[in-house]
Amino acid sequence: MHLYNLTLQPPTAITQAIVGNFSGARQQEIIVSRGTRLELLRPDVQTGKVSTVIASDVFGSIRSLAAFRLTGGTKDYAIVGSDSGRIVILDYDPKTSSFVKIHQETYGKSGARRIVPGQYLAADPKGRAVMISAVEKAKLVYILNRDAAANLTISSPLEAHKNNAIIHHIIGLDVGFENPTFAALEVDYTESDQDPTGEAFNNAEKLLTYYELDLGLNHVVRKWSEPTDPRANLLVQVPGGQLASSDRYDGPSGVLVCCEDHIIYRHMDAPQHRVPIPRRRHPLEDPERGLIITAAVMHKMKGAFFFLLQSEEGDLYKVTIEHDEQDVKAVKIKYFDTVPVAISLCILKSGFLFVASEFGNHYLYQFQKLGDDDNEPEFSSIDYPNYGMADPTLPLPRAYFRPRALDNLTLVDELESLDPILDSKVLNVLPNSDSPQIFSACGRGARSTLRTLRHGLEVEEVVSSDLPGIPNAVWTTKLKEEDEHDSYIILSFVNGTLVLSIGETIEEVQDTGFLSSAPTLAVQQIGADALLQVHPHGIRHVLSDRRVNEWRVPQGKTIVSATTNKRQVVVALSSAELVYFELDLDGQLNEYQDRKAMGSTVLALSIAEVPEGRQRTPFLAVGCEDQTVRIISLDPESTLETISLQALTAPPSSICIADMLDAGINKTQLTTFVNIGLQNGVLLRTVLDPVNGQLTDTRTRFLGTRPIKLVRVMVQKNPGILALSSRSWLNYTYQNLMHFTPLIFENLDYAWSFSAELCPEGLIGISGSVLRIFQIPRLGTKLKQDSIPLSYTPRKFITHPHNGYFYLIEGDHRVMGEAASKQQLEKLRQEGKMIDDEVVDLPPEQFGRPKAPAGTWGSAIRVIDPVEGKTVNVLHLDNNEAAFSIAVVPFAARNNELHLVVGTAQDTFLAPRSCTSGFLRTYSFTDDCTLPCWRYRHGHSQGLNGRWWT
Template sequence: MLIDNESLYLYNVTLKRPSYAISSVTGHFSGTKKVQEICIATSLTIELWRPNIDTGKLDKICVHNVFSVIQSLEKIRLMGSQKDYLVITSDSGKLAILQYDTGRNRFITMFQEPHSKTGFRRNTPGAYLLTDPQNRAILIGALERNKLIYKVHSDDKGGMQISSPLESQTRHTITLAMCALDTGYENPVFVAIEADYGALDSKEHSIDPQAHQSLLLTSYELDQGLNHVVRRVVNNKLPMTATHLIPLPSPAGGVLICCESYAIYEPFEYKRLYLPFPIRQDRENTVIINHVSQKFKKSNYLILAQTQLGDCLKFSLHYNDEREQLDDITVSYFDTIPVSNSLNILRSGFLFANTAHGNKLFYQFEKLGEEGNDLTLRCSDHYEQVTTIDHSKRDFKPKGLENLALVDVMDSLNPVTDATLLETRTSESPDPLINLFTLSSRFIKILTHGMPVNQLVTSPLPIHPSLIFATKKFNNSVNDDYLVISSELSSQTLVLSIGEVVEEVSDSEFVTDQPAIHVQQTGNSSIVQVFSNGIRSIRHIRNGDEEIKKTTDWYPPAGISVTKASGNSTQLIIGMSNREVCYFEIDPVDDQLVEYQERLEVSGGSISSLAILSSKDPEQRSAHAIIGSSDETIQVVSLKRHNCLSVVALQALSSKSTSILMLRHEDSIYVHIGMENGLYVCTMIDEVSGKLSDTRIKFLGSKSVRLSPIKVPGSAGEEDGILALSSRPWYGYFAEGRFKLSPLINCSLTHGTSFYAEDISGEGIVGISENNLVILTIGSSDDDASDDTRGDFKDDFTSREVKLRYLPKKMIIESNSEENNRSWIYVLESENGIRAPFGPTKLVEGEEITDNVDDKAIDQDYYDVFGYEHKNGSWASCIQVFDYKLNKIVKTVEFFNDERILSSCEIKFNSSDNSSYLIVGTTRNSLDKNIRHYLYTFKVTSSRNSHSQKGQKTLLFIHKTESEFAPFAMIEFNNRLLIGTKNLLRLYDIGHKQLLRKASSSIDYFENIIKLTYMGGNRIMAADANISSTFVKYDQVENQFFPLADDIMKRKITSMCSLDYDTIVGGDKFGNIFVSRIPEVLSKQADQDWGLIRHQDSYLNGAVSRLKNLCEFYSGDIPTSFSKGSLILGSEESIFYTGLMGTVGALIPLVTKSEVQFFIELEAELRGYFDYNFDNFDEQKNGYNLLGKDHLKHRSYYNPVKNVIDGDLIERFSEVSYNNKIRIANKLDRTPKDIDKKISEIRNRSAF
């Protein structure tokens, strides 16, 4: 492949998957009868979560990127089976049935039934996906006309089989809602609310059931005997407000048709019933948006429906067994939770709320709402009695949770409206933290790469500690018994016992007048203490209730001291000051140390570190030892009996090794090396030959790296990880087929080790911080589900959130040149359809904005739970100032009702005193119904308030300028304010009474400028709402802006960012990401020969030239922000982007042609391996493409993918079987380890 020298190639990797879930289902996907899982489908992924009944938390089991756009999700189960299967429709044009494989911890494809072309169209089945409650049939329906029904049955071997689809077509019919009826053993029946748009006219339709209506209730019955679909239209007409269907369980059967503020019960065999809904106070109606039902023992059901405001209503059925019909239905208020896309009830007594925006919530049922209902409404068989009921008799006021209790919060970013990378500093580490500040659903969410820690104990120590160890006395003990603290400065060792209290032990038999170098539990009941003058073995013998301790000492030659040591339960190796290495093994009979007769003298320098394989299993002996010396080398020494203490390998390093660990993961042994220059090295060692290979390097900090073995949380001590301490602590572990290193957030340790105690629910870390003993666990606290800081040890990000008033739209980062004085973020917030309880901020020219963030007379907690008062067409807007150093909102500027914030920027005017100004553009509906537009000017200055601290910043209101048009975009341009409005670009400068217009230019082919980006010099990039982006140059002589080059296609731009003087990256509302560059010749002419370009005629109703399209890529999410930078200190700069549904991704530049060629070839091989054609699937040669979508088509959804490598597909190389890895690697002239290393390196360049 010929690669152009001027081309740009990017490597896309998703750092955080989209969190907006379109649907969720519960089921026994693992096949265990008493274990239910929750499957969540986002637009691009499927996730499997399992509730932990003991803790009430949700544990992530697996997640898959399906490389397709998911449309609907359901479950189905074969008759007599205990295992549920997933049924998915997507844009692949295939109906996919998936099975969860517990052994491989992943979903695999069982069936892919093609039914239409790829993509979404209104007549493509898949918008509606239903399964018969008796699991006999699957229906997929389109928005218009088409419906397909598949019969499901078992084959001779008990496996699932599905038949060819039976089709039902109805022309000129739109489907509004569908559900599957519970018909028992009768034929499967599906019902739908349909609209015959051929019969609709322009007249306004009444909700009177006697008037002419075009909404139909239609049933689709699968006649199993005739293998035919029968469509029937119910004669009774439906009101135009019917929107939702709730099937009732047998024996009642039938369906509830939810309309505005009431429901119709349709039994199909006898008279309809009408049920009024409770209506929240100060609201006009109640509209049902989703429901959930759960069967309990003895045919009892719980049916909950949620309204458009989040209120949950409980339905109770009163069935007459003698008459075999439903006599009464009652409805009552249950609880209020956030508006959800789907609700799921688990048999264990939990409710999962798949919220439409914000964090997903996991509740536990406290009650079933059977008592204390102030309002219960009953059904009637007369329509007029329902519609004419007195409003006061159905009003209710929402309350706090009474029947539900929140037990877990699943962190979710959606919707992300803006984001930026920002470097901050903390007191715990001298290195800065790089955070991603995001605006999401009335929150500022701060994402930091790393893991949170939950600090349980902090206690001062009487000595200045240097090392700490945790050990058991007996090999079969569960908990650690001793904490051993060593102090080189005090030259002593402190031994503490672990129990209900931590206290010093006086009879431990440890040598306490010398600092311990190493402490290890050995044999069955012994502890080995290594100190500078020797080794002590302490054996614990149980004699009834009494415990006897016997000690054995070993001493080095006179004048020689022990400097380093490492050991496991059966082996011990020490390094001495004379560069000799002694090796011991543990006698399994009496736990005594047995010294190997010979010793090894290390050449090249003093011993700086050493390690043998850390293992509790006496059968897993370490075959090698690793010895690091001061000459910047490590030596691999054999511990096998035929060549014990023989050097078998030598490796040079870039710096002296300060710490070494050997840990086993699955069938491989890894050597972890910490070096003096802050580098960490992970390499693999061959158990037979001792050869080192597959080396990975990472910079951890400015200090030397010290390593300690720790246990992975939740693994019951079975999985090993590492604690790496440099200028900040890091935690290393294996996950998703690769080794990850994540920093520990808000934590400072100088030494630490693994610690196990049942009192802290398992694995923890005990460490030293300054002169204190700390005990902590990895992960956020479980005590409070609403804690502001959330994270999990399996997640790459820790999130911290700050509450905002309204929905945030944009953030402005303070651009103060002094770092110590820069801490503000201006957040623009606007929300439609609400009336705010806050009064507008009093703005007086020349006066400061007060610091009153919230009115104490207003119950903000009430509005956070139940929302603000609703008012159609109304706007509520404010600007809040967030101080990220104080982590709180410090100022709020509330605008008038019906005033909407459109844009803002911070600027320093030439004519001012080098002060920063905040300009805010708004639009407002005035009392005379005229729309007016304003530009507010605020000045950032030191507070003159006597109550404020000296030098504290504040906002000073300067003036308000009325604008002719709505200011949708504004930026600073050469110390002036540039505003984009309609097709105009206008320059403003500061004035005493208002902003002064200095220039106005029109771009003829623009309609509405919505984005402006400063490119440098006299250039900007302007984006129109429909016509994409254009390079624009400012002519200082003519004081005008002129279009220079525009895009090659029309795009609906949502976000863009300048990469350099000639290049931008942008995204549109269809999920495309593109990179465009102005041609090099044109760029030089525009700067050097502007007169030649200035008078050229426009080309095809556009600018004089066209941009060069460098990259094109479909991300699957609407890009809302782009930032240049790195998430890792000292890493290369890349492009980071966020998506509306919560996606966080990175576009990493590829720097060499060989690298580009390698990834292009690897991507092509993986596309072939994960082939979309399931008909020719061979598990020995292919991997599972779960939904059957061609990967190339997916990434070329709207435009052909260009010069972007899909890193998400590349990272699936870890899922490839070993034989196929070798086959792919041979085609690339590489080894599988080389490919794994290359994939890891490209990801770690700028991310993690």
């Protein structure tokens, strides 16, 4: 038995991100870890949009991720450490678009154990070795090499353990082609473990240790170990090593040690340099609070390098090292920009910065400049005695900067993320919706949102235009086969046809060769440069020189259905006969001599596109009024012979044959599907055997209450099918798997593909008398998200049983509330202290709120209209109260009138949990959504004192 869980949406949070040339092409990609899932992302250099190339479930929790490239190689590999107790090397194969497992080495037990390696992973910059480390004690080094056939090999593990050691971070040092060396931040707890007084714990030193892999002796030695700042939390690799082509060095080597409030440059037997981390100058900032670096990235350019370090506030700092060969002259730091707090930062050589967040959305920024010519203050280690190391135990004088809007970066794309979800409800509150919505309170801090999630593909409308009448069909067509974009839009009405030309403007044209006095049944660009129009009384073959060859139906008959491709045309007459035409090598449309009598009125026809390199497609699907679908041969040796038949539960309304890729059926070749839409709103999908024409593997799905219309379209360069009923559905291939998803859009009566210069891969549809041109920007996201911004982290929300509003409580610790902030600022102004209004007025959703001392809370109660998607009312709590619970309660003493009761606490501390007072705030509901309030106070020392507060 195999068990597998499937979620509505894959994980959206990113726990780690790495960058590299994983496909072997010149373009860089990003591999992200989403807990139990690996995804390869590829930013488009032209548009700046990030697309998912492949997503793969790993069936385990990914603990660490690193990229490496073998010396002299042209592509990067990914190393994954997980809770399975194994290290796995993956290679991305662009031909099959999949991750291929190159090596898998087992070294420990499964589970995220503290002494089983997997928590930290570091690769040698030259791709010669990798170190994987546990939280405690265990460190293993693997040698990476090539065998005689140039295939990647991995050695047996070499131990670099240290007993009674807590590891905080490891990285690979850049030492050129010398023996691979790894640096670790670790603490020895031997004495602390044996000292019950706690004195040894307070005096424990944090050590920066170098571990060298001796490639000659094939073992790891502890080369160097020195105490460093006890608040160090992160190491950053500094470029180094001798350049292969000269005697010059790439950099000084060593590490940047990120500590609380400052950064230290350290290397073995080299002078230390220390610079302070600049802080925001804000009047409400807690001066006792330290500042730490949470994410870092190093970027090498030709002959230079720099670092971007990010603080827990989201501020980016550019760090540069002034050096002469291996001799460091100065370490400099300056404010760069402010972006959301990241779990990983990735710089691409194409000029992009990818910010992967553990909480909230992920962002792709483009570098506009590198901050070299701005007026930001720069702080250098040479500005301080002994390079800032005169007394390492004393803090450096604090450095300050003024935060500002983005200057060096510009936002180009945003990937939505729901993480973390604090509360969620499934309700159907939107009007005219046949499926419920998911409402999720998610996010952290001032970037929090309440999101409405609807199942379906998001549609981006480009053009919406009213038409003079109500058309029943629409097509687009090119003039020549090699044209890149469409030239005409053809609209069919009950009594005529309208042709519009596509250019700088869309306008009506007359001299197209199309018959405008009759409705149109089908339009096709046929052959190399001809057009075809099928109308009830005949077929018009419009040649490139505007000459028209016309075939007319026999007297007393009309065409009731038609299907076309670039070389074939089949029409069904009102007499239940099929007439088949095929284009010869001279571009003439020739009728097959015999006609096929079906014995029942034909309701729908379909033929597939002509396969590349072939003269024709061999099969025709015919749906008849007798509730059958027949597969008819178009092969020259058996033309119009019935091959197979399928009975239906209702008369067919539309048929569409399409060749699509579905890895669930065939991973290497396209599968031919016959899609049959019935008049009762049911869709049948069956597989057509390309050899014998038999129908197999039939599946059904109910799409809506209206008869289904099927249209073959192109979606992101792959064939797809648009199914139109009371809802519009799209059948498409994404990451080699077939999907069938509704569109979140107006109901469409008919649709077709649309390609123009401003909308190369769009769709055009009719909704009543409105013509709509639209596109589908993301196929990978099946839940459309609409967001309502919040002020603080959401805690819980409830619904009113009658008025349909949501009542949400939100709150953040170590943040001043709105009233307290204004009061404090006013007090500072009255004291005559200078306040920079530009800094105070920075938008919290971008810069966050200034941090306050422990026990300080900002909290609010919010009333939300989910139908309109907006906030109706917000009540900010004062007196340092924070809301923790909420309920709608009927009071018997007030004739069971409903009231909103919010549980709050004043001056709350989280560890240990305590507060000075607790309140039950009781609100009555009003028509204008104001919240008249009573508070019932609960004093901890006195118990319930029974007093009502107005």
